[in-house]
Amino acid sequence: MEDKNNHKPKILYLDDDEINLAILEANLEEYYEIFGFTDPNKAIDFLKEIQVDVILTDQIMPKMDGIEFLQAIENIQPEVARILLTGVVNQDVMLKAINKVNIYRFHEKSDDFGGLKFDIDKAYQMVNALRQKDYYYKELQETSEKLKIISDNVPAQIIHTDLDGNILEVNQDSSALTVESVGKNISNFLPEDELKKLFQTMAKVVRTKKSHNIITRAFNFYENFQWFSTVIGPLHSKNEQSGFLMVSQDITDRVNREEMIMSAVIEAEDRQKSKIARDIHDGLQQTLTISLMNFESLDEGSIKITEKELEKFRSGVRFLRKGLHETRNIAYELIPKSVEDFGFVVTLKELIEELNSSIDHTEFNFYTNLEQRIADLNIEYNLFRITQESLNNIIKYAEATEVFVQLTYHDNILQLTIEDNGKGFDVDEKLNSDKSFGLFNMNKRTESLSGKMTIESKEGTLVFVEIPIKKKVKSTEIEP
Numbered sequence: 001m002e003d004k005n006n007h008k009p010k011i012l013y014l015d016d017d018e019i020n021l022a023i024l025e026a027n028l029e030e031y032y033e034i035f036g037f038t039d040p041n042k043a044i045d046f047l048k049e050i051q052v053d054v055i056l057t058d059q060i061m062p063k064m065d066g067i068e069f070l071q072a073i074e075n076i077q078p079e080v081a082r083i084l085l086t087g088v089v090n091q092d093v094m095l096k097a098i099n100k101v102n103i104y105r106f107h108e109k110s111d112d113f114g115g116l117k118f119d120i121d122k123a124y125q126m127v128n129a130l131r132q133k134d135y136y137y138k139e140l141q142e143t144s145e146k147l148k149i150i151s152d153n154v155p156a157q158i159i160h161t162d163l164d165g166n167i168l169e170v171n172q173d174s175s176a177l178t179v180e181s182v183g184k185n186i187s188n189f190l191p192e193d194e195l196k197k198l199f200q201t202m203a204k205v206v207r208t209k210k211s212h213n214i215i216t217r218a219f220n221f222y223e224n225f226q227w228f229s230t231v232i233g234p235l236h237s238k239n240e241q242s243g244f245l246m247v248s249q250d251i252t253d254r255v256n257r258e259e260m261i262m263s264a265v266i267e268a269e270d271r272q273k274s275k276i277a278r279d280i281h282d283g284l285q286q287t288l289t290i291s292l293m294n295f296e297s298l299d300e301g302s303i304k305i306t307e308k309e310l311e312k313f314r315s316g317v318r319f320l321r322k323g324l325h326e327t328r329n330i331a332y333e334l335i336p337k338s339v340e341d342f343g344f345v346v347t348l349k350e351l352i353e354e355l356n357s358s359i360d361h362t363e364f365n366f367y368t369n370l371e372q373r374i375a376d377l378n379i380e381y382n383l384f385r386i387t388q389e390s391l392n393n394i395i396k397y398a399e400a401t402e403v404f405v406q407l408t409y410h411d412n413i414l415q416l417t418i419e420d421n422g423k424g425f426d427v428d429e430k431l432n433s434d435k436s437f438g439l440f441n442m443n444k445r446t447e448s449l450s451g452k453m454t455i456e457s458k459e460g461t462l463v464f465v466e467i468p469i470k471k472k473v474k475s476t477e478i479e480p
Contacts, residue, residue: 008033009124010052014043014069015085016061020109024056027113032120040064040072047076054123056107059086059093067093070101079131081123085109159246160235161186165202168243174250175226176218186246189219193454205232206241215251217452222413222468225450227255255450263378263448270381288324295320343373344380345407348387352405355391362400364391368407374414379467382445383407383416386453389438390418390463398422398461409469416465424457431455 011032015021021036028034035052037043040063055073059066066084073080081104084097097103104123107116158171165186170177176189187195194216201214211233218226230248234241295317305313338347345368352366374380387405394400400422408415430436439455442463446453451467 009054009120010035010050011120012037012043012047012052012055014038014040014055014057014061014066016058016063020058024113024116028117028120031117040069043069044072044076047073051077052080053127054081054083054120056083056085056120058109059084067097067100070097070103074101079127079134081105081127083107083119083123156247156249159186159248160243161246162243163206163241165198165244174248175224176228176248191217191219191221193452201232202244205234205244209234209241215255222411225256225468226250226252259448259450262444266382266445266448267378270378270385284327288320288327292317292320292324339380339384340377344383345370345373347384348405348407351388351391355395359395362395362403364403364405366405366407370407370409374469376469379414379449379469382449383414383465383467386442386445386463386465387416387418389442393438394418394420394422394461397425400460412469414465414467414469416463416467418463419460421460424459424461427455427457 009032011028011034013021013024013034013036015024015036016038018038021038025034025036032054035046035050037046040061055070055077057066057069061069064072066086070082070084082102083105084093084103085107086093087109094106097106104126105119107119152172154171157174157177159177160168160170162168167177167182167184167186169182170179173179181189187198190198197214197216201212204212211231213229213231215227215229218224218228220226227250228248229251230246233245233247235243235245295313338350349366352364355362355364374383391403391405394403398420400420403418403420406415406417406419408417430439442465443453446465446467449467451465453466454462454464456462456464
């Protein structure tokens with residue numbers, strides 16, 4: 001019998017009769033690589049150097065019987081099949097062999113080499129299976145030890161869950177999960193508004209059979225403002241997915257750095273816009289206003305010009321008045337000075353009143369429970385920009401008859417809600433479109449403040465913005 005690599009099994013045969021060695025070799029050398037010995041000590045020395053697969057040994061020998069020989073090599077070659085050859089299978093010999101050495105088979109000496117070959121082949125198969133088992137066990141053990149070292153030292157939490165998201169094991173404690181979390185569902189450790197994203201990603205992993213990444217806030221986000229990046233991958237058993245392996249890393253520092261950069265860029269833009277708005281308000285508008293006042297103070301009857309020239313004069317005054325109005329609108333669009341002077345809430349109230357007076361088919365409503373101005377001017381600027389963009393979209397596209405704007409503050413969280421009863425739009429299509437710069441900008445402004453923006457649209461549209469307040473609000477009262 002040869003193995004799959006065409007290697008003949010190695011057989012050591014110990015017998016004090018050289019004739020027996022020669023007869024066995026003549027009958028079986030076609031199938032095995034046979035090493036014959038008459039001296040047990042030489043056989044022991046050989047086994048110290050060369051590994052064999054099966055040992056055949058005569059029982060009754062002058063220097064050392066077969067059982068004593070097998071005892072001597074027990075620790076030298078523990079993974080080897082042992083066949084004891086005897087003239088007559090004696091019960092006492094059998095008991096002694098069973099108690100002292102691991103005998104695979106007792107074989108009675110005879111001319112039936114086919115029967116002996118059958119025993120040797122079966123013994124070889126057993127040894128091969130045991131060696132493979134030991135090999136794969138050692139490989140598995142080494143792999144497990146490597147994985148344990150990696151999982152214990154990697155700067156991330158590794159979570160094993162079943163298909164329903166129930167936690168089966170975690171590699172180490174974190175601020176989000178601990179080993180005591182085993183048995184609970186992963187959804188218990190995420191904010192409610194992040195669960196949809198989690199379950200959608202898990203379903204995507206099952207569908208695509210590939211790993212996918214999500215970024216989520218921690219359960220107690222508004223206490224410590226933590227963010228996590230989690231790679232979710234499939235785990236398989238018997239060619240079927242049995243669960244998920246989630247590798248979750250705290251990326252709060254990275255997100256904070258990105259927010260600082262984004263916020264700095266937006267602040268720089270707003271400062272520049274504010275400067276331009278002030279220049280227009282304090283310079284160009286003043287110049288235009290004085291010019292208009294001077295022209296309007298003239299008595300047309302005292303001007304000695306032709307009727308045609310007088311009409312040009314009147315046209316110039318109209319265009320001057322129009323230019324003054326447009327510069328006011330431009331300055332307001334850039335950044336209303338009242339945001340800086342009086343705050344977001346007062347400016348928004350003024351904007352709502354102006355919209356109600358200038359747009360007939362839509363009613364605008366505003367509610368807030370804020371009794372103090374927001375301390376951070378950057379938040380006020382960004383909130384105004386978000387609200388302004390949203391209201392402009394409603395006016396241009398929604399065909400709404402009612403709009404509700406609500407700004408509430410509780411538990412150190414600002415919540416801005418803008419809702420209309422218009423025709424709505426496909427949110428995913430808009431967000432993935434190159435033309436949705438306004439929505440993209442709204443989202444970036446929200447993210448720059450560690451906030452979260454959600455848009456829902458079907459019959460009407462809801463824009464919901466949530467921003468944590470990390471500083472105290474000012475004590476200045478807002479005028480009613």
